[in-house]
Amino acid sequence: MSHPHPELGTPPALPKNGARIVALGGLGEVGRNMTVLEYDGKLLVVDCGVLFPEDHPGVDLILPDFEYIRDRLDDIVAIVLTHGHEDHIGAVPYLLRLKPDIPLIGSTLTLALIEAKLKEHRITPYTMAVREGDREEFGPFNCEFVAVNHSIPDALAVFVRTPAGSILITGDFKMDQLPLDGRITDLRSFARFGEEGVDLFLTDSTNAEVPGFTTPERDIVPAIERVFDKAERRIVVACFSSHVHRVQQVLDAARNHGRKVAFVGRSMVRNMGIASDLGYLNIPRGLVVDAKKLNDLPDDKVVLICTGSQGEPMAALSRMANGDHQIDIGPGDTVLMASSLIPGNENAVYRVINGLMRRGANVVHKGNALVHVSGHASAGELLYCYNIVRPKNVMPIHGEWRHLVANGDLAIQTGVPERNVLIAEDGVVVDLIDGQASIVGVVPCGYVYVDGSTVGATDETMLKDRRILRDEGFVTIIVVRDSSTGKVVAGPDIRTRGFAEDTEVFDKVVPKIENALEEARLKGVNDTHQLQQVIRRAVGGYVGGKLRRRPMIIPIVIDA
CATH class of the missing domain: 3.40.50.10710 (Metallo-hydrolase/oxidoreductase)
Structure with a gap:
């Protein structure tokens, strides 16, 4: 298998005869699915979903990172939506905020769901409804849509033909043979694509670790x-x-x-x-x-x-x-x-x-009764697909790292050469040239947080502060010093929140703060920020050694 490495650099320019595939979400995680295809300077986006936060205090949603395409919005010929789940359509409003007239392509139900969501964002989109069997051209991308069975009606896979090769993207799917709506995954079309030749197969990995077949x-x-x-x-x-x-x-x-x-x-x-x-x-x-x-x-x-x-x-x-x-x-x-x-x-x-x-x-619940079945293909179904499609190259998508690896192993078992199975992460760039897919570089691709009414303003540093406040509490130390002599004239006054211990436990750190400040004064340290750092080190060392805690420490130095 081809694995991404930290040393991967910026990808080279895409050759004229090549297609480029970049996942901006959905690889190494369950959610935030978004894949960008490029050929001849044009971009086709497949899905644009959200990830729901886990340990991200105050964050409402996590979006794909649009930075890779932000300066190329005019090059996007369409956004193809495979189905109407939030992890595939939820980020569309945030992308259309940047350019509202990008065409949205999807099934009738999928478009109805996203149009209702966009109405709340006061965006009127340009949409084109497609159904299984339809074949449409968007710039250099010839897209054929295929019925797949999932836990929501009207889901579609998409077969993308380009001069550089063909790419089959399943979206989320399973192979329920007795679906409630009578709409099965169209394996006949999958087989037809296999006969034509599938150069790159991007397939759902969510249940790749689960043996057998998904329960109907x-x-x-x-x-x-x-x-x-x-x-x-x-x-x-x-x-x-x-x-x-x-x-x-x-x-x-x-x-x-x-x-x-x-x-x-x-x-x-x-x-x-x-x-x-x-x-x-x-x-x-x-x-x-x-x-x-x-x-x-x-x-x-x-x-x-x-x-x-x-x-x-x-x-x-x-x-x-x-x-x-x-x-x-x-x-x-x-x-x-x-x-x-x-x-x-x-x-x-x-x-x-x-x-x-x-x-x-x-x-x-599912733990004590059979009250839910998955909407994703298990290992047995994926093996069937590999044997029917017979792809030249495989890039597992939609899943955590363990899911991607398990899916890649299934492809190898069916005869796909190991070197042609690419396990990639978000931001890893894959080029398809002359029928061979390979990893050629990486582009910046981080989490973008929706925090209340702000998008992208919250970062990991802010989230780290919130986690510390939540888990460790905080300590405020107020010191008043004479502006002319630099000597402490009041304090240190220590206030705490989130501590089980009485405030008296901090009495022992007061002399340490006073000594540290006096030592700094004698060395000529007069800058307020530097003095705050002196206080932070003194308190942090004491709290860490005595209480085994790492709270947020907020020193305040006031000149009088």
Whole structure:
């Protein structure tokens, strides 16, 4: 396999007969998917999603780094969206802020979801709806769209033909042979592409470590029915606001058990309204009611479908678990978490489960019942694809490092030469020239944080400060000195936050501060910033040695 190395430099100019592939997100992480293809000076963007923060205090979303394309926005011929999940479309508004007229290409449902999101950002996009079998040209890129099965309707793979070679990008997919909507992954087209020749295969890696085949969606119906059979009071179902198939299964079960359904959460209400209007969601007349009318119904006739299956702090389910929601969860209520854990969200999800159970709810989740199946192809399905497509080169995408490596191993097992399997990270540049893909360099590609109303202003230094404040507390030391003599005339006055110890424990550091300041004065140190550093070193050494803590230390020197 070809591995990226820290010593990789700036890539050379792209030869006229070559195509370039740069992932700006989605490699080494689950989310933030974005891949940029280049040929003859033109760019094609495939997906533009967000990553949800894990240990990033105050951060709402993490975006791909647009710096690589910021000065080339006029060269972008289109943004192709494979499906409507947030990790594939969520960053589109932030890219269109830079250039609102970049064409968006996707299926009917995908475009409806992104248009609703863009409306909130006051952006009216230029869109082109495509469906499986369509073939369109965007600059030098000839794109053919292929139906794939996923956990959201209307997902597409895209086969990109260029004079430099052909590139097949699966997006997120699996091979459910009995899908709820009857729309299977089009392996016949995959085989046709294989016969034509696939020079580079970019394929979903999320479930590459999972042996066998992904469980069909239909197999979870009995588990959902059992939940409804046993539920004594209200049923609260938490899932992604774009998981139309799962919501349909819950609606069917509610109808079978004589319960009314209410959608809770802005994104859930919006997305299910879109899916229903477009015919992707079948809602029997009278089944869905406004959440405000729930108090008029008996508890055993109510189902709520809400967001928060990943433990998001501000989502409806998390607020219910904390007792901070108009819906008061209590004994006899059943909560069905109908989703899998996105890597990195485990602690947040378990915290919500514990909170719900502490309030007396019965919580049913993937760990104790078959109430969710993945939307991604497992190892057996990926092997089938490799054998059907027979690609010359493979670049695993969409997954953490372990997923990418596992996917690459599968490709090698099916006969792809090891040197032709490229395990790349975000920002690594891959060139396709004369049928051979190779790593040629790296471009800057970091995290871009959405923090409230600001985008990109928050950096790692600021996040480090927030983590220290959260985990270690802070110490403020105020010293007043005579501006003419430099001698301390008041203080040091020490204030702390986030410490279990009494403030008296810091009495022993006061002489150390005084001695350090006097020593600095005698050496002629008069600069306020330098004196603050003297105080910081004195306090930091004491706190680190005595209390085994590394708090944020804020020294303040006032001249009088």
